[in-house]
Amino acid sequence: MSAKRSSNTADKILDIAEKLVQVRGFNAFSYADISQVLKIQKASLHHHFVTKSALGQALITRYRKNFQAELQLIEASSESAVVRLERYIELYAQVLSQNRMCLCGMLATDIATLPKPMRDGVAKFFAENEVWLSRVLEAGREEGALEFEGSPESVASLFVSSLEGAMLVARGNGQPKLFQDVARRLLDHARGGRPKRARRAG
Amino acid sequence: MSAKRSSNTADKILDIAEKLVQVRGFNAFSYADISQVLKIQKASLHHHFVTKSALGQALITRYRKNFQAELQLIEASSESAVVRLERYIELYAQVLSQNRMCLCGMLATDIATLPKPMRDGVAKFFAENEVWLSRVLEAGREEGALEFEGSPESVASLFVSSLEGAMLVARGNGQPKLFQDVARRLLDHARGGRPKRARRAG
DNA sequence: GTCTATAACGAGATAGAC
DNA sequence: GTCTATCTCGTTATAGAC
Numbered sequence: 001m002s003a004k005r006s007s008n009t010a011d012k013i014l015d016i017a018e019k020l021v022q023v024r025g026f027n028a029f030s031y032a033d034i035s036q037v038l039k040i041q042k043a044s045l046h047h048h049f050v051t052k053s054a055l056g057q058a059l060i061t062r063y064r065k066n067f068q069a070e071l072q073l074i075e076a077s078s079e080s081a082v083v084r085l086e087r088y089i090e091l092y093a094q095v096l097s098q099n100r101m102c103l104c105g106m107l108a109t110d111i112a113t114l115p116k117p118m119r120d121g122v123a124k125f126f127a128e129n130e131v132w133l134s135r136v137l138e139a140g141r142e143e144g145a146l147e148f149e150g151s152p153e154s155v156a157s158l159f160v161s162s163l164e165g166a167m168l169v170a171r172g173n174g175q176p177k178l179f180q181d182v183a184r185r186l187l188d189h190a191r192g193g194r195p196k197r198a199r200r201a202g
Numbered sequence: 203m204s205a206k207r208s209s210n211t212a213d214k215i216l217d218i219a220e221k222l223v224q225v226r227g228f229n230a231f232s233y234a235d236i237s238q239v240l241k242i243q244k245a246s247l248h249h250h251f252v253t254k255s256a257l258g259q260a261l262i263t264r265y266r267k268n269f270q271a272e273l274q275l276i277e278a279s280s281e282s283a284v285v286r287l288e289r290y291i292e293l294y295a296q297v298l299s300q301n302r303m304c305l306c307g308m309l310a311t312d313i314a315t316l317p318k319p320m321r322d323g324v325a326k327f328f329a330e331n332e333v334w335l336s337r338v339l340e341a342g343r344e345e346g347a348l349e350f351e352g353s354p355e356s357v358a359s360l361f362v363s364s365l366e367g368a369m370l371v372a373r374g375n376g377q378p379k380l381f382q383d384v385a386r387r388l389l390d391h392a393r394g395g396r397p398k399r400a401r402r403a404g
Numbered sequence: 405g406t407c408t409a410t411a412a413c414g415a416g417a418t419a420g421a422c
Numbered sequence: 423g424t425c426t427a428t429c430t431c432g433t434t435a436t437a438g439a440c
Contacts, residue, residue, distance in 0.1 A: 027230040028315045044406050108374030109311040113230045154383040161384050165367020172310030181356040193395020246424050
């Protein structure tokens with residue numbers, strides 16, 4: 001997501017900080033780190049983001065906005081529910097392929113140390129994801145493309161949780177293959193337990 | 203797990219540090235925090251764990267050992283594969299009920315900032331979990347109690363990833379219900395997509 | 405908007421007395 | 423095994439010149 005690099009300083013700061021948070025976590029990066037990469041003095045950073053908390057809030061807001069834009073892109077296409085879910089998974093896979101964790105997944109572990117506005121932003125990210133997924137899942141079930149037990153909301157929760165967890169464990173293990181395995185099983189689950197090509201042995 | 207509190211100082215330090223890591227993360231707690239709770243000077247802590255890295259390694263080793271002990275307890279019982287999986291999930295649920303994250307799940311996000319011995323310990327934790335789960339899953343399939351596509355290893359990965367992710371998201375969202383939903387779906391997945399009571403509508 | 409300089413604090417860690 | 427005292431460094435943040 002967002003390979004484009006902005007030219008104004010505030011956006012450059014956000015780009016660098018975002019990567020640092022996704023790799024190291026909110027409490028393990030500093031203004032000095034950004035300063036080094038951007039070749040600008042630490043004090044100058046405070047001109048753009050007065051406090052680290054403000055920077056954190058801006059990071060979350062931008063990340064949510066970018067993610068929502070991607071989701072709308074997927075929704076605007078005329079593809080099937082299954083393909084939409086695959087494209088959703090691909091959003092996560094791309095983050096992992098850069099050896100990063102989802103920004104909000106990362107911040108979720110730091111949650112006890114974050115200021116309230118950041119905590120709220122993280123919760124919103126997950127909520128928005130689940131709303132979008134629920135819509136896609138429900139539409140897919142009505143089309144007959146999907147077939148799952150229970151509410152779309154609870155399958156949506158499973159998707160978000162499992163994808164976040166798979167990123168987490170895959171990174172901790174250095175095993176990207178694990179992520180694809182999990183993703184495949186999630187899709188099968190949404191299809192009623194049937195894999196894409198073969199039926200189960202029974 | 204391990205409600206018992208040890209009497210020697212090293213173990214008390216580990217108890218306190220473990221909780222701090224599970225709640226705040228490895229980079230967001232300090233010797234000063236332990237000092238405050240244990241009412242002992244910071245310098246004294248270094249007598250027991252020379253460096254923070256050494257403390258971290260001890261934390262992981264003990265956590266793995268305790269977890270393995272729990273797994274052996276489950277295996278020693280003569281219960282069915284399904285019940286064993288339920289008891290496995292219950293290990294995670296208990297951690298979450300204390301508003302903590304799995305120690306190694308927490309450390310997995312911090313992975314880029316950890317010394318090598320700690321990174322290795324985290325990877326081992328996940329590997330051990332997956333080995334144990336794979337055994338239970340395979341045995342369950344042979345008994346006919348379970349019915350899943352693909353390798354036991356890949357279902358095991360799904361379990362670990364999804365449970366870790368569910369803890370993460372549930373904590374970030376303040377929604378413990380989400381965890382139970384995910385857990386239920388994992389069990390259904392291992393049972394071939396069939397929920398415990400009703401069959402799906404089809 | 406960027407700089408230099410510095411404040412104020414907390415971190416991990418060590419020395420040496422008791 | 424615990425204490426006091428101290429060191430060194432990195433952190434967020436501010437003041438004020440350019």
